[in-house]
Amino acid sequence: MRRLLLKNLLRHPVTETAPEPDGAALAELAANLDRAARRKLGRSLAIREVDAGSCNGCELEIHALNNAFYDLERFGLRFVASPRHADVLLVTGPVTKNMREALARTYRATPDPKWVVAVGDCAVNGGIFAGSYAVEGGVRSVIPVDLHIKGCPPTPEDLLKGLLALLEGI
Amino acid sequence: MAPLTDIATKGRKVEGHRPWPRVVVTKEVWRLAIQEFVEARATLLGLWGDTGAAHMALLDEASNDILVVTVEGREFPSVGKLHPPAIRLERTIRDLYGMNPVGLPDTRPWLDHGVWGVKHPLGARKRSSGPAAPYTFLPVEGEGLHQIPVGPVHAGIIEPGHFRFTANGETVVRLEERLGYVHKGIESLMTGASIDKAAQLAGRVSGDSTVAYALAFSRAVEAALGVEVPPRAVWLRALMAELERLANHFGDIGAICNDASFSLMYAECGILRERTLRASNACFGHRLMRDRVVPGGVAADLAKDCVEGLRALVETVRRRFPELIEIYDNTASLQDRTVTTGYLSPSLAREFGAGGYVGRASGRAFDARKAAAYPPYGELDFTVPVFDKGDVNARVWVRIREIEQSLALIEQIIERLPKGASPDGASPKGTSPMGTLRADLGTPGEVREGIALVETFRGDVLVSIRIAADGTIARCHLRDPSWFQWPLLEAVIEGNIVADFPLCNKSFNCSYSGHDL
Ligand code: SF4
Numbered sequence: 034m035r036r037l038l039l040k041n042l043l044r045h046p047v048t049e050t051a052p053e054p055d056g057a058a059l060a061e062l063a064a065n066l067d068r069a070a071r072r073k074l075g076r077s078l079a080i081r082e083v084d085a086g087s088c089n090g091c092e093l094e095i096h097a098l099n100n101a102f103y104d105l106e107r108f109g110l111r112f113v114a115s116p117r118h119a120d121v122l123l124v125t126g127p128v129t130k131n132m133r134e135a136l137a138r139t140y141r142a143t144p145d146p147k148w149v150v151a152v153g154d155c156a157v158n159g160g161i162f163a164g165s166y167a168v169e170g171g172v173r174s175v176i177p178v179d180l181h182i183k184g185c186p187p188t189p190e191d192l193l194k195g196l197l198a199l200l201e202g203i
Numbered sequence: 204m205a206p207l208t209d210i211a212t213k214g215r216k217v218e219g220h221r222p223w224p225r226v227v228v229t230k231e232v233w234r235l236a237i238q239e240f241v242e243a244r245a246t247l248l249g250l251w252g253d254t255g256a257a258h259m260a261l262l263d264e265a266s267n268d269i270l271v272v273t274v275e276g277r278e279f280p281s282v283g284k285l286h287p288p289a290i291r292l293e294r295t296i297r298d299l300y301g302m303n304p305v306g307l308p309d310t311r312p313w314l315d316h317g318v319w320g321v322k323h324p325l326g327a328r329k330r331s332s333g334p335a336a337p338y339t340f341l342p343v344e345g346e347g348l349h350q351i352p353v354g355p356v357h358a359g360i361i362e363p364g365h366f367r368f369t370a371n372g373e374t375v376v377r378l379e380e381r382l383g384y385v386h387k388g389i390e391s392l393m394t395g396a397s398i399d400k401a402a403q404l405a406g407r408v409s410g411d412s413t414v415a416y417a418l419a420f421s422r423a424v425e426a427a428l429g430v431e432v433p434p435r436a437v438w439l440r441a442l443m444a445e446l447e448r449l450a451n452h453f454g455d456i457g458a459i460c461n462d463a464s465f466s467l468m469y470a471e472c473g474i475l476r477e478r479t480l481r482a483s484n485a486c487f488g489h490r491l492m493r494d495r496v497v498p499g500g501v502a503a504d505l506a507k508d509c510v511e512g513l514r515a516l517v518e519t520v521r522r523r524f525p526e527l528i529e530i531y532d533n534t535a536s537l538q539d540r541t542v543t544t545g546y547l548s549p550s551l552a553r554e555f556g557a558g559g560y561v562g563r564a565s566g567r568a569f570d571a572r573k574a575a576a577y578p579p580y581g582e583l584d585f586t587v588p589v590f591d592k593g594d595v596n597a598r599v600w601v602r603i604r605e606i607e608q609s610l611a612l613i614e615q616i617i618e619r620l621p622k623g624a625s626p627d628g629a630s631p632k633g634t635s636p637m638g639t640l641r642a643d644l645g646t647p648g649e650v651r652e653g654i655a656l657v658e659t660f661r662g663d664v665l666v667s668i669r670i671a672a673d674g675t676i677a678r679c680h681l682r683d684p685s686w687f688q689w690p691l692l693e694a695v696i697e698g699n700i701v702a703d704f705p706l707c708n709k710s711f712n713c714s715y716s717g718h719d720l
Contacts, residue, residue: 036526037467037471037526037527037530038467082360083356084356084360084361084362084363084385085363086384086385086386086387086716087362087385087410087716088407088408088409088410088413088716089362089409089410089411089714089715089716090407090410090411090413090491090493091410092360092361092362092410093410093411093454093491094490095360096360096454097473097476097477097480099473100470100473100474100476100477101470101473101474101477102474102477112360114358114359115358116356126385127387129384129385129386129387129719130316130318130319130320131314131316131318131383131384131385131386131719132355132363132384132385133318134318135355135356135363135384139356155407161392161400161403161404161407162387162388162389162392162407164392165387165388165389165391165392166319166320166321166324166388166391167319167324167386167387167388167391168387168388185407185493186410186491188490
């Protein structure tokens with residue numbers, strides 16, 4: 034393990050040397066996001082994710098924000114375990130009827146000021162699941178939504194862009 | 204006579220059900236079928252409702268034969284009464300169809316939380332009257348016990364479900380799961396839908412397995428309609444399926460280690476997962492490869508010049524992954540958390556027909572890629588790693604070995620990929636002539652039925668389909684591997700400390716969405 038740690042120390046981090054062409058754009062995006070958060074909130078942004086009936090695809094990409102390529106935390110964006118510590122609720126899924134109550138409660142447990150971002154096509158209006166007896170049809174039908182980030186699922190970059198747009202708009 | 208053949212001869216064979224037979228049986232023969240489970244001669248592959256009937260899929264693990272038996276009427280002898288793996292399936296049939304499995308020991312609702320505004324949504328829909336009675340958890344008695352309710356909203360970025368722990372100090376004496384929170388009514392949305400729309404729904408049953416689900420659905424449709432998939436599409440499907448397996452296994456290994464507070468592995472595995480997703484995106488235009496497998500074939504050919512990226516991916520993993528395995532295996536603090544934790548006995552794994560790494564870490568070698576041997580796997584060289592220790596560590600090791608196998612499979616597929624439309628083997632995306640990558644499905648003109656069993660990264664998914672004469676879906680049932688894994692998680696946590704639950708849970712990584720449907 035020491036060998037690997039040492040190698041990692043000597044090696045350039047993937048976040049900067051990523052051969053992918055979007056590397057630079059990504060870093061810029063995340064830095065902007067951090068600046069906006071500090072300007073508006075005076076501190077970093079705390080995000081609470083709520084799965085309100087997703088297929089789990091959106092969660093996979095939200096997770097990816099934490100990997101070394103996107104490394105959200107270095108820009109002062111962090112996921113928190115409790116809605117009581119959150120500024121932003123990131124809600125996925127068409128909102129199933131079985132999750133309606135839990136989503137509403139999570140919203141009530143989040144202190145003001147708070148913002149809600151609906152993530153993924155099915156969070157907009159139910160998407161492909163719209164019309165089912167078991168879904169409400171979008172996050173907006175249960176709690177107020179400040180921003181929608183589309184995609185099925187949205188890519189990590191789409192997610193970063195969306196969060197930036199939210200902060201710009203606050 | 205083989206056990207399933209015996210039952211098959213006692214029923215009325217249904218024409219046009221492919222590739223495995225379906226027979227309509229009497230309640231007596233249905234009982235004989237249950238007996239096959241009790242006497243461990245057959246494995247329950249699925250049990251689902253239909254209009255005026257219940258179907259059950261049986262697997263003979265010795266011969267890999269599959270048989271579907273159907274019993275008609277609104278009542279049938281409960282399977283769960285004698286064979287516990289069927290209990291939640293029967294509770295679901297009650298919820299969705301209002302049918303009565305006679306003798307079912309647990310008649311509490313399962314997916315129906317009493318807020319749909321309708322009862323029996325797939326049966327003779329009735330408006331439900333007012334809010335449901337509160338759910339009663341199983342009683343727990345004893346001195347010094349306390350309960351810890353967790354969820355449905357969890358602390359991490361994971362799917363919702365409720366866990367009710369009863370603990371004595373630190374030790375868990377019982378875990379009871381309550382699921383159904385993400386029930387979206389997918390099977391009802393499929394009813395009456397076009398095949399293409401239903402394929403998209405199938406690809407959204409469990410997002411992490413979108414390729415495998417789309418493949419299972421497509422294979423069931425193709426079996427029903429007797430459609431032959433173009434060879435290049437067959438191989439591209441397998442390529443996607445193995446990339447999906449790789450990405451998920453990296454994610455799982457990292458997440459398990461993270462729950463043992465070993466974040467180095469989490470970070471390193473996260474990098475390999477991301478590289479896999481990027482390579483997939485470069486080849487198929489979507490990081491999860493969603494909607495790329497379609498009934499009849501694939502939606503698009505490989506992007507130009509992406510094969511080099513795949514080779515580079517394989518090479519990177521081959522170089523980096525062994526170092527990670529070494530760390531995993533030689534870090535005492537990590538091994539201390541995973542070895543002997545969350546033990547699943549081979550007999551329980553067998554009884555429940557546990558698929559994927561859950562079964563294969565407890566001695567059950569079943570893998571649909573071998574057992575159902577759908578193409579092109581019959582032509583590919585790979586092994587199914589099996590361990591018998593049954594703990595978290597063994598479930599990690601199955602994944603490690605499967606990653607190695609998937610790398611070899613990807614190499615073989617790239618090497619032997621049948622040529623496409625254009626001379627260099629790859630046709631520009633979206634311009635491939637139909638028929639090269641996607642066979643025409645046509646309209647059946649009569650009712651057709653099909654069934655498919657496909658290996659997702661977490662185990663086998665079963666899809667059963669009935670297509671109406673006009674080509675729309677009359678009934679489609681999708682059984683996630685998690686159905687037979689969730690109940691086992693309850694069993695393995697017993698006697699472990701509460702703090703080890705996240706580890707056990709991640710090592711199972713059951714799907715909520717796939718289960719709740
Ligand atoms: S938007 Fe797509 S990926 Fe996200 S939860 Fe909905 S169906 Fe799944």
